[in-house]
Amino acid sequence: MAGKSDRFEYLQGLVTEFQDTDSxxxxxxxxxxxxxxxxxxxxxxxxxxxxxxELFLDMLTEDNENFVEFGIGGLCNLTMERESRDQILQSGGVPLVISCLSSRRDETVLSAITTLMNLYTASSRSEITDRSVVQCMLRFSLSENLRLRNLALLFLQDLCTQEQLDGAKEEMQGQSQSAIGIPLPLDAK
Structure with missing residues (x-):
C-alpha cells in the first residue's frame, strides 16, 4: 500500500510543479x-x-505545439481505460481532439486519430464521424506518410459506414485537395 501512496504523492508533485512553475x-x-x-x-x-x-484537455488549446503534442499523447494513453475515456467524453473533449487533426506535427495528428478511434462509442459516433472528419481521413488516406495513411484507412474502415464514405467523397469531388474545414499537416499534402 505504501507504493500506491508514494506513486500518488509523486504524481501530485508533478501536477503541483506544473501549476507553480513559470518556466x-x-x-x-x-x-x-x-x-x-x-x-x-x-x-x-x-x-x-x-x-x-482536464490538464491534458487544456493543453490542446495552447499555442505551444509541445504542450499540444504531449497533451494529446497523454489523452491517447488515457483512452485505453474506460473511466478515463468516459471522463474525456463527458468533458466535451471530442472537438478539442478533432482540432489536433490540423496540427503540422505528425505525432500530434497520429495521437489525435488514435484518440478519436478510442473515444468512439454509440453516443460519440456522430461527432467522431462528422462529415468534415471523414473528409479529413479520406485526405490523410492519400498521404505519403505511411503511418498517417494506414491509421486513416483503419479509421475509415472501422468507424465509417459506406454511406458516410460515399457522401464525403461526393462532397469532395470537384474541390481541391487542400483542407476543407481541417487543414492537412505539411507533409500530408
Missing part, C-alpha cells in the same frame, strides 16, 4: 512525464483524482 520548458517536461505515466493502468485512478485529464 515553459519545465511545464513541457512535466506534461511529457504525465503523458508517459498515463500509459500505465496502475496510475489511472491517481491521474483522474488529480484531474490530469
Amino acid at each position: 515553459e520548458e519545465a511545464k513541457e517536461q512535466v506534461i511529457a512525464n504525465l503523458a508517459n505515466f498515463a500509459y500505465d493502468p496502475i496510475n489511472m485512478e491517481a491521474l483522474r483524482t488529480l484531474q490530469v485529464t
